[in-house]
Amino acid sequence: MVKAAATIVLVHGAWADGSSWNKVIPLLLAQNIHVIAVQLPLTSVEDDLAATNRIITDTAGPIVLVGHSWGGMAVTQAGHNPKVTALVYVSAFAPDVGETGSSLIGAHPTPPSLSTIVTDSAGFVYQTIDGMLENIAPDLPSRRSADFSGDTGSAGGDSVWASRHPRCLED
Numbered sequence: 001m002v003k004a005a006a007t008i009v010l011v012h013g014a015w016a017d018g019s020s021w022n023k024v025i026p027l028l029l030a031q032n033i034h035v036i037a038v039q040l041p042l043t044s045v046e047d048d049l050a051a052t053n054r055i056i057t058d059t060a061g062p063i064v065l066v067g068h069s070w071g072g073m074a075v076t077q078a079g080h081n082p083k084v085t086a087l088v089y090v091s092a093f094a095p096d097v098g099e100t101g102s103s104l105i106g107a108h109p110t111p112p113s114l115s116t117i118v119t120d121s122a123g124f125v126y127q128t129i130d131g132m133l134e135n136i137a138p139d140l141p142s143r144r145s146a147d148f149s150g151d152t153g154s155a156g157g158d159s160v161w162a163s164r165h166p167r168c169l170e171d
Contacts, residue, residue, distance in 0.1 A: 005032075005033065005034065006033075006061075006062040006063060006064045006085060006086070007033075007034040007035070007036060007059050007060070007061075007062070007063050007064070008028055008033055008034070008035045008036070008063075008064050008066060009035075009036050009037075009038060009052070009055055009056065009059065009063055009064070009065050009066065010024065010025070010035065010036070010037045010038065010066050010068075010071075011037075011038045011040065011052055011065065011066065011067040011068065011071035011072075011074050011075050012037070012038070012039075012040060012068055012069075012070075012071050013068045013069025013070045013071050013092070014042060014069060014070035015069075015113065015127055015132070015136045016068075016069075017039060017040075018037035018038060018039040018040075019037075020068070021037045025037065036055055036059060038051055038052050038055050038071075038074070039051065040052070040070075040071065040074065042070075045073055045074075045077075045100075045101070048070075048071075048073065048074040049073075049074050049077045049078060051074070052065070052074040052075070052077075052078040053078055053081070056078055056081050056083055056084065059083070060083075061082070061083030061084070061085070062083060062084075062085040063081075063083045063084045063085065064084075064085060064086045064087075064088060065078060065079055065084055065086070065087050065088065066088040066090060067087070067088070067089055067090065067092040067093075068090040068091060068092050069090075069091060069092055069093065070092075070093060070101070071092055071093075072089050072092030072093035072094050072095070073093050073095060073101055075087055075088075075089070075092065076093070076094060076095050111135075112134070112135040113127070113131060113135040113136055115131075115135075116128045116130055116131025116134070116135055117131065
């Protein structure tokens with residue numbers, strides 16, 4: 001009996017979206033590996049898990065879940081599905097039972113990316129342009145990292161949209 005090839009399900013981090021895997025996806029496709037990028041809503045841990053679970057439900061197994069950064073929170077929880085055969089953490093949160101994003105972050109010095117955030121009146125978190133350029137994507141050319149976040153102007157002239165989550169760090 002031939003074993004089915006695994007589908008790779010990519011889960012992005014907090015200051016990004018599914019397109020952040022745009023350099024990885026073509027490499028996997030070139031190897032005839034089925035790949036799907038989850039689009040996390042970044043509104044809560046529960047919503048992120050639900051988005052990941054929807055992909056798992058609609059995808060034939062076996063599945064390898066790959067999480068980057070905040071995506072590790074969803075990967076860890078969704079990894080209990082019997083279709084999931086492996087979890088891969090790419091510089092990602094890897095919570096143990098009972099750990100939250102806040103407890104993981106609070107156990108270490110504040111990362112630079114959290115020193116450049118802005119919270120709007122509805123509780124949604126944004127990253128400043130300087131934060132994107134210096135803390136989130138410092139290895140990209142300046143124009144590319146500015147494009148990566150997209151200016152909305154809704155949180156002030158020096159802020160860019162980078163995440164829609166109001167409470168993810170507390171969940």
